[in-house]
Amino acid sequence: MELRPGRAGALVDTPDGVVVTGAPPRARVTIEASLELSGLSWSCVGEYVVDDNGEVDTARAASVGGSYHGVDPFGLFWSAxxxxxxxxxxxRPLNVTLRATCEDLVCDASYLRRVQGDxxxxxxxxxxxxxxxxxxxxEEGGSRAVVLLSGSEGGMAWPLMGALLASHGVTSLSLAYFGRAGVPDQLRDIDVEVVGRACDWLRRVPGVEDRPPSVIGISRSGELALLAAALExxxxxxxxxxxxxxxxWGELDEQTGAHVAAWRFEGEPVPQLREDPDHPLAxxxxxxxxxxxxxxxxxxTGPVLLLSGEDDGFWPSARLSRIAEARAQREGCGExxxxxxxxxxxxGVGSPPGLAMPSVVHLGEATLRPGGTRAGNQAARVDAWSRILExxxxxxR
Incomplete structure (x- = not known):
């Protein structure tokens, strides 16, 4: 029996299957994937029925047991x-170690799935x-460009996504607009113009097309992305x-608990909700x-793509996104x-597919549930990622 992993050096969002050959026809093969990424380790398992040719290809064969079920070329990477x-x-790349077991046959293989391409x-x-x-x-010349904005955690926005987008041919700027040296400490009085400045700067980078760059924001920075598109x-x-x-939305001062503006434009706060901390969604x-x-x-002036989760545990992103959708329809630009x-x-809708995600997230002293099912989140991420790339x-490619 032989175990053949996906292409060496393939990107983490590549739907490569793992292939077993030389197994007893109609027997059951168990494949375990042990994965490590930046100090985080996890394992996923699939069970498959060998075909009449003695083969299993996880890109086409359904898992009938283990940590995921059905046909999913990413199943051995996210389902834990x-x-x-x-x-x-x-x-850093995702380290993958594989073990296939069928009756008394065992074989092993290992390879890397990369975030940053050659x-x-x-x-x-x-x-x-x-x-x-x-x-x-x-590739040199003629690249589209995108500015990435971090959510409420601040700091440098999504280098993992920036590297992956660049691997797909898009020059990417992971922008820090608060929570890092050289920018404000808190999500407070953030100038919307910071996005426009980043777009102007990125547009001048050699090899980038001379057109307004795209902007991607997640969670709170989804507001900032929309504000920048509307105001500049x-x-x-x-x-x-x-x-x-x-x-x-506004913010609450970390020291005093007083309401403060999160966003401002031309030195003045933009209209924003002042939430009650005891009833934040009232x-x-x-x-x-x-x-x-x-x-x-x-x-x-450009097209707007809103992606949300109906079971979002952080905030009701589907309901909040529908507000923008409904406004566009009222204003005659629904298309x-x-x-x-x-x-x-x-x-977790916006994360690239093929990586495991936690069911609980700790932010400071808060413990939050991102929501959704593992399978539902993965299916959403596959669809969302293809929409983002387009x-x-x-x-x-």
Whole structure:
């Protein structure tokens, strides 16, 4: 019996199967994948029925037992609970060790699935008004570009996604707009213009197409992405809001608990909701307050993609995204805004497929449930990732 892993050096979002050959026909094969990424380890198991040719290809064969069921080429990578998220700041490869067992036959193999493809360059940016990390594709000239924005955790936004997007041919700037040296400490009084400055800077990078870059925001930065597209539409191209909101929200001061503005434009706070910390979502039933804080998505010049989870445990991202969708329809530009809400998915919709995600997340002293089922989240991530790549203009490969 022989065990053949996927292509060496394939990207983590590549739907390569694991292949077993020379097994007894109609027997049952168990494949265990032990995985390690940036110090986080997990294991996934699939059980398969060998075909009449003595083969199993996990890209086509259904798992009939183990940690996932059905046909899923990513099943051996995501189908386990993990204690925390993979480090989004790391671009190290995913280490995969495989063991196939069939009756008294055992074989092993190991390989790497990469986040950062061959030739992708990576360097820290500390320019005037722009702090981040730039990932450029190996191909020279004519690249689309995207600015990535972090959520409420702040810091450098999603280097893992930046590296992966660059591996797909899109120059990516993981922007820091708070929570890092050189930018504000807190999500407070953040100038919406920081996104426009980043777009202008990125557009001047050699090899980038001379057109407004895309912007991707997740959770709280989904608001920022939409605000930037609405308030500086000449600077911002296509926008993706992942589990975000069609209304702007304020913040609570960490020391005093007082209401403060999260976002401002031209030095003044943008209209935003002032939530009650004891009843944080009560304002969603206040039509007047909602209307005042709606983000004017109709002003965006590029297309807007909203992706949300119906079972989001952090906040009701599907309901919040529908506010932007409904506003676009009222303003006569409904075709510009596309909203996809995934029924069995939670707050992890925007993560690339093929990595395990935790069922519980610890943020400071808070313990939060991202929501969704493991299978539902993975199905959503596969669909969402393909939509994201298309939306930002990644070359078809």
């Amino acid at each position: 609970d993990v204690p925390r998220r993979p480090d989004p700041q790391s671009v 030739g992708v360059t990576d360097h820290v940016v500390d320019a005037t008004g722009v702090v981040g990390r730039l990932f450029a594709p190996a 539409p000449d600077k911002v191209g296509p926008v993706v809001s992942l589990v975000g909101s069609g209304v702007a 304002l969603l039933d206040d039509a007047e307050a909602l209307a005042a804080a709606e983000i004017p998505v109709e002003r965006a 510009k805004v596309v909203h996809v809400a995934y029924p069995d998915a939670g707050h 939306h930002v203009g990644a070359p078809i």
